[in-house]
Amino acid sequence: MSELVSYQLETTDNAKIAIVTMDDGKANGLSPAMIKAVDEAFDKAEADEALIIFTGREGKFSAGFDLGVFQQGQEALAEMLQGGAELAERIMLYPRPVIIACNGHGLAMGALLLLAADYRVGALGNFKIGLNEVAIGLTMPAFGCEIARSALTPQFFKRCVVNAEIFSPQDALQPGFLDEVVEPEKLQKRAMEKALEMSALNMGAFKGTKLSSRKDVLSALRASIEKDFKK
Numbered sequence: 311m312s313e314l315v316s317y318q319l320e321t322t323d324n325a326k327i328a329i330v331t332m333d334d335g336k337a338n339g340l341s342p343a344m345i346k347a348v349d350e351a352f353d354k355a356e357a358d359e360a361l362i363i364f365t366g367r368e369g370k371f372s373a374g375f376d377l378g379v380f381q382q383g384q385e386a387l388a389e390m391l392q393g394g395a396e397l398a399e400r401i402m403l404y405p406r407p408v409i410i411a412c413n414g415h416g417l418a419m420g421a422l423l424l425l426a427a428d429y430r431v432g433a434l435g436n437f438k439i440g441l442n443e444v445a446i447g448l449t450m451p452a453f454g455c456e457i458a459r460s461a462l463t464p465q466f467f468k469r470c471v472v473n474a475e476i477f478s479p480q481d482a483l484q485p486g487f488l489d490e491v492v493e494p495e496k497l498q499k500r501a502m503e504k505a506l507e508m509s510a511l512n513m514g515a516f517k518g519t520k521l522s523s524r525k526d527v528l529s530a531l532r533a534s535i536e537k538d539f540k541k
Contacts, residue, residue, distance in 0.1 A: 325509030339376035374418025
């Protein structure tokens with residue numbers, strides 16, 4: 311696909327599973343280029359009528375937005391923030407299951423992508439998962455609040471969003487960042503097992519139920535994007 315994102319299509323008798331892998335050789339920062347490359351991979355997966363396993367490099371799913379872009383002016387920053395918001399929205403709208411295999415750290419926008427997915431498998435290890443925006447001096451965007459509110463366990467919302475509490479993979483289960491954790495060497499195998507399991511679902515019913523169950527948050531998310539990034 312690109313130097314930043316690879317695409318691999320696995321085909322079985324009953325399913326097509328696209329493995330979308332981010333790897334910038336560093337922290338998998340969600341720069342405009344990375345976001346564009348992921349979006350193109352999702353386009354290909356949708357054309358292939360495939361479920362998606364979305365993953366990163368060893369030890370890193372994504373540490374969030376590329377902080378270097380924050381120094382490039384308001385136009386570049388707004389492009390990146392809107393791109394991240396719309397990537398999360400894309401995951402929430404995708405008509406087939408999106409499973410994230412979280413290889414390690416998942417912070418800030420990386421953690422919001424976790425919250426947008428349909429199922430999240432994390433690797434055990436000395437990794438950090440959470441919404442650290444407030445801790446690094448950033449106000450959580452309205453779109454981030456909407457995604458977090460829709461997926462976090464209610465009693466953890468303030469702790470995660472306002473207090474910027476960070477979790478280990480094991481501890482990230484309770485607030486709702488992850489659905490299960492496994493040893494790192496078992497991560498991709500478990501994600502594939504889950505994808506095959508979910509491929510047995512009726513995809514028409516899955517799409518309809520996914521969209522109807524997320525109707526309110528998708529509406530609020532779209533409204534926040536239009537408000538925050540109106541030209």
